[in-house]
Amino acid sequence: MESLKKQVGYASVNYIKDGMTVGLGTGSTAYYMVEKLGQEIKKGNLNITAVTTSKKTAEQAESLGIPLKDLNEVDWIDVTIDGADEIDPQFQGIKGGGGAHLIEKIVASYSNQVIWIVDESKMVNQLGDFPLPLEVIPFGHQKLEKILQEKGYHPETRLTKEGQLFTTDNDNFIIDLHLKNITDPHALAQELSQLPGIVEHGLFLDMVDIVLVGRNGQVETLKAP
Numbered sequence: 001m002e003s004l005k006k007q008v009g010y011a012s013v014n015y016i017k018d019g020m021t022v023g024l025g026t027g028s029t030a031y032y033m034v035e036k037l038g039q040e041i042k043k044g045n046l047n048i049t050a051v052t053t054s055k056k057t058a059e060q061a062e063s064l065g066i067p068l069k070d071l072n073e074v075d076w077i078d079v080t081i082d083g084a085d086e087i088d089p090q091f092q093g094i095k096g097g098g099g100a101h102l103i104e105k106i107v108a109s110y111s112n113q114v115i116w117i118v119d120e121s122k123m124v125n126q127l128g129d130f131p132l133p134l135e136v137i138p139f140g141h142q143k144l145e146k147i148l149q150e151k152g153y154h155p156e157t158r159l160t161k162e163g164q165l166f167t168t169d170n171d172n173f174i175i176d177l178h179l180k181n182i183t184d185p186h187a188l189a190q191e192l193s194q195l196p197g198i199v200e201h202g203l204f205l206d207m208v209d210i211v212l213v214g215r216n217g218q219v220e221t222l223k224a225p
């Protein structure tokens with residue numbers, strides 16, 4: 001898996017051209033994309049500006065000398081390259097396994113092109129086996145969890161390995177919904193968007209343009225319809 005992630009992450013840098021403003025995703029696959037981008041910048045092959053989607057990616061990018069700007073300082077992003085947790089045959093996805101989906105979704109929404117980079121294990125027939133992350137405001141989060149429980153969504157407030165409440169880069173909490181299968185992602189997205197306290201859910205619908213999949217040692221390019 002690790003070598004597939006590296007292969008697909010490295011291959012995605014081919015979509016980055018000189019002069020572009022690039023959105024840098026978060027996670028173990030995006031890590032390799034950022035690593036390769038740093039190498040190309042160091043060699044003098046690329047001159048770009050990047051906007052990051054998490055503190056972790058910002059730290060990595062800074063350490064590699066990738067020029068960074070805040071989203072407010074750029075007009076638009078040419079391409080954002082990011083990982084994903086699940087992608088269905090309609091190119092709908094779940095993100096937020098690392099708790100970064102709020103900023104990832106904002107950055108993606110200001111991008112001309114969105115590319116997801118995944119290993120083949122992320123390609124599924126139906127979304128929902130991967131727990132759906134919700135970034136929630138700490139105020140009243142237990143009340144919200146109760147409502148989600150009553151709806152039959154099997155919520156679980158995310159904890160760190162040490163058993164502490166997981167906090168996002170925005171000082172919010174994450175509630176993961178253990179749904180097993182999501183039959184109507186758009187209806188669920190709408191319902192979750194209307195619940196007070198949920199800042200953003202991890203359903204990324206109709207957002208991706210190209211998916212690069214690492215499969216059997218090759219990188220497959222899939223274009224969303």
Ligand SMILES: O=C[C@H](O)[C@H](O)[C@H](O)COP(=O)(O)O
Nearest residue numbers: 027028083096097098099100
């Ligand atoms: O919050 C995390 C992000 O949405 C990641 O892009 C996603 O979880 C995929 O990460 P990875 O490539 O590490 O599986």
